[in-house]
Amino acid sequence: MGATGWYYITPYQSDINQALQSLRRKILESGEYKGTDIFLRKTFDGFWDELPPDAKSDIEAEIRKLQNQPKALTPEDAIAQAGGLDTHSILDIYYISDVPDYGSASPLTHSEMLEVFGTTTPEISNINFSDLTSTLHNYRYRGQAVYIILYEQFQPTTIFFSGFTGS
Numbered sequence: 373m374g375a376t377g378w379y380y381i382t383p384y385q386s387d388i389n390q391a392l393q394s395l396r397r398k399i400l401e402s403g404e405y406k407g408t409d410i411f412l413r414k415t416f417d418g419f420w421d422e423l424p425p426d427a428k429s430d431i432e433a434e435i436r437k438l439q440n441q442p443k444a445l446t447p448e449d450a451i452a453q454a455g456g457l458d459t460h461s462i463l464d465i466y467y468i469s470d471v472p473d474y475g476s477a478s479p480l481t482h483s484e485m486l487e488v489f490g491t492t493t494p495e496i497s498n499i500n501f502s503d504l505t506s507t508l509h510n511y512r513y514r515g516q517a518v519y520i521i522l523y524e525q526f527q528p529t530t531i532f533f534s535g536f537t538g539s
Contacts, residue, residue, distance in 0.1 A: 375514050376406075376460035377384060379505045379534040382493060389468045391531050396463055400450060405461035406538065407454030409438040459513075460538035465517045477517035477533055484511055485520075496522040496530050505534045512536065 380399070385391050402453030403410040412435055416423065423431070444450035447463040458464045469476035485492045488507060499522060508518050521528045 375536050375538040377505050377509060377534070377536045378461055379532065380462055381501070382531050382533070384477075384521060384528040388477075388531065392462070392465065392468055394521070395505055395533065396447060396465070399461055400444060400447060403443070403502070405416065405450055405454065405459035405463050407438070407444075407459060408452060409435045411440060411460070435447045436499070440532055458538040461487055462491070462517070462533055462535065464515065464537035465535055468519070472512055473514050474513075474515045474516075478512075479519060480511060493526055494520065494521045494525055499532070501532070508534045509536050514538075 380395055382391050382395050399405060404414070405411055412431065416431060420428070441453060444453055444461060447459070447466075449535050450463050454460075462477065465477050466475045467477075469478045472478050480488065485494070488494075488504075488511075512518050512535065514536050515539075517533055520532045520534075522530040522532055
């Protein structure tokens with residue numbers, strides 16, 4: 373399947389790790405990760421009508437199979453259900469780190485912030501999240517994520533997490 377770029381936005385809180393863990397719980401509960409029927413449906417959303425009938429039939433059979441599996445209760449369960457090859461989501465990110473590391477989310481450096489945004493306090497109203505996600509792939513390797521605090525009138529309001537995970 374290859375790796376998947378993803379991003380999530382969550383309200384700002386000073387404890388970035390707590391924000392990460394809350395977001396991971398939310399995604400686990402929603403089922404929006406590889407290894408679920410929800411993820412598979414979203415993968416083909418937008419071009420389902422263009423698929424040949426035999427491909428649709430195969431995908432529908434896989435969706436039925438995934439619907440019958442027990443719900444993952446932990447990120448580790450979700451990874452196991454995804455075939456042990458990551459979930460293509462924030463569930464693959466376990467902790468906050470000061471520096472990029474596999475399985476972690478880390479902030480951009482001061483110079484990287486200036487390079488990407490021209491400021492260290494980027495305003496949320498100036499952000500195109502899809503474009504930003506594409507840009508940030510140049511700053512982290514597969515299996516890593518970045519977090520950025522976004523501002524409104526110089527006050528932190530939002531945490532943006534973006535990564536590139538999966539096999």
